[in-house]
Amino acid sequence: MTVELFIPCFIDQLYPETAFNTVKVLEKAGCTVKYNPEQTCCGQPAFNAGFWDDAKTVGSKFLNDFKEDSVIVSPSASCTGMVRNYYNDLFTNTTAHNKCRNIQSNIYELSDFLVNILQVDYFGAELDGRAVYHDSCAGLRECKIKDEPRALLSKVHGLDVVDLKDGETCCGFGGTFSVKFDAISSAMAQQKVNHAIDAKADYIISTDASCLLHLQSYIDKNSLPIQTLHIADVLAHGWGNV
Numbered sequence: 001m002t003v004e005l006f007i008p009c010f011i012d013q014l015y016p017e018t019a020f021n022t023v024k025v026l027e028k029a030g031c032t033v034k035y036n037p038e039q040t041c042c043g044q045p046a047f048n049a050g051f052w053d054d055a056k057t058v059g060s061k062f063l064n065d066f067k068e069d070s071v072i073v074s075p076s077a078s079c080t081g082m083v084r085n086y087y088n089d090l091f092t093n094t095t096a097h098n099k100c101r102n103i104q105s106n107i108y109e110l111s112d113f114l115v116n117i118l119q120v121d122y123f124g125a126e127l128d129g130r131a132v133y134h135d136s137c138a139g140l141r142e143c144k145i146k147d148e149p150r151a152l153l154s155k156v157h158g159l160d161v162v163d164l165k166d167g168e169t170c171c172g173f174g175g176t177f178s179v180k181f182d183a184i185s186s187a188m189a190q191q192k193v194n195h196a197i198d199a200k201a202d203y204i205i206s207t208d209a210s211c212l213l214h215l216q217s218y219i220d221k222n223s224l225p226i227q228t229l230h231i232a233d234v235l236a237h238g239w240g241n242v
Contacts, residue, residue: 001030001031001032001071001118002031002032002033002034002070002071003026003031003032003033003034003070003071003072003073003113004034004035004036004066004067004070004071004072004073005019005022005023005026005033005034005035005072005073005074006039006042006066006072006073006074006076006079006107007019007022007035007039007074007075008041008042008074008075008076008078008079008209009040009041010076010079010209010210010213011075011076011209014209014213015209015213015230017233018075018209018230018232018233019075021230021232021233021235021236022073022075022110022232023035024236025110025114025123025232025235025236026073026110028123028239029114029118029120029123030118030120031073031118034070036065036066038065039062039065039066040058040061040062040065041058041062042058042059042062042079042082042083043055043056043057043058043059043062043082043090044078044079044082044086044175045175045176046058047059047082047086047089047090048175048176049175049176052089052090055090056090056091059087059090059091060096062083063091063096063099063100063103066103068099068102068103068106069102069106070106071106071108071113071117072103072106072107072108073107073108073109073110073113074107074108074109074110075109075110075207075209075230075231075232076109076138076207076208076209076210077109077136077138077139077142077143077145077207077208078136078138078139078142078208078210080107080108080109080112080138080142080143081109081138081139081141081142081143082138082142083103083104083107084104084107084142084143085142087100087103087104088100088104109139109143109145109207110207110231110232111145111148111149111152111207111231112143112145112148114148114152115147115148115151115152116148121151121152121154121155122155123152123155123235123236123239124157124238124239125155125156125157125234125235125236125237125238125239126156126157126158126237126238126239127156127157127158127159127203127234127237127238128158128159129158129159129160129201129202129203130159130160130161130162130199130200130201130202130203131153131159131160131161131162131201131202131203131204131205131229132161132162132163132164132167132195132196132199132201132203132204132205133149133150133153133161133164133167133205133206134164134167134171134192134204134205134206134211134212134215135167135168135206136171136206136207136208136211137170137174138208139206139207139208140168145207149205149206149207149231152231152235153205153231153234156234156235156237157238159234161205162199162200162201163199164195164196164199164201165195165198165199166191166192166195169188169191169192170188171188171189171192171211171214171215172184172185172186172187172188172189172192172214173185173189173210173211173213173214175210178214185214186218189214189215189217189218190218192204192215193215193218193219193224193226196226197224197225197226201226202225202226202227203226203227203228203229203234204226204227204228204229205228205229205230205231205234206228206230206231207230207231208230209230212228212229212230213228215228216228
C-alpha cells in the first residue's frame, strides 16, 4: 500500500527521529511511503486558541498538500483528531467541503492504521524493561484508540506493559492550557509521572509527542528515574539502524 506521511510540526521541530522511525515502521509493514516536504501544520494551535480564520488558512494548505484519494498516516493522534473532527467547523459548506470529507475519511493515526487497516502488530522490536501506556486525550476520545497501541506493545520482546492508575486522566499538557494554567498543568504531570513510578515503570509510552514532551520536562526537572517514548520509536527499536 502507498501512503502519504503527515508529520506534525511538533514532531518535525522537536522529535525528527520519531518521524524517521515512523517511516521505518511503515516500510517494514510493506508500505511505500510518500512525503510532501511542503507540508506544515494542521492548524490545531490556532484553532484551540480561538483564531479560527487563521486555522482555516493553515487547514486549507493542509488540504492542498495531500491528495484526497490517498491514505494519510500520522504519528499523532492529536493532529489526526484535529483533521477528522474539527475540520468540520472550518470547512463544512465551503468550496473545500467534499475534499475535506474525503481526506477526513482517509487519515489515520499510526497505531490505528497498523492494527486495523494493515492488520500488522509484530515488527520484531526489542526493548527491555517495564512500561505504562498513557492514553492521550486525543487518542482516546477523538480517535477512539485504546486497544491498538497495547496490541502493538504486547509484541515487543522484553517489554512488560503494566496498567497505569488513572490512565485515562489528562497529563496536563492540553496545548495552550499548559501555558495559561501552568500550575495546574504541572500538578497533573506530577500525578501522571508519580503513578508511573508507583507502577515501577521504566518507560511512559504514548502516541502523542506533545504529551511526552510535557511529561519528560517534569521528569527532567526533578531528575526522576523514568523515560518517555513515542510508540513509533518503540516499534523501531532493536532492529535496523535505529
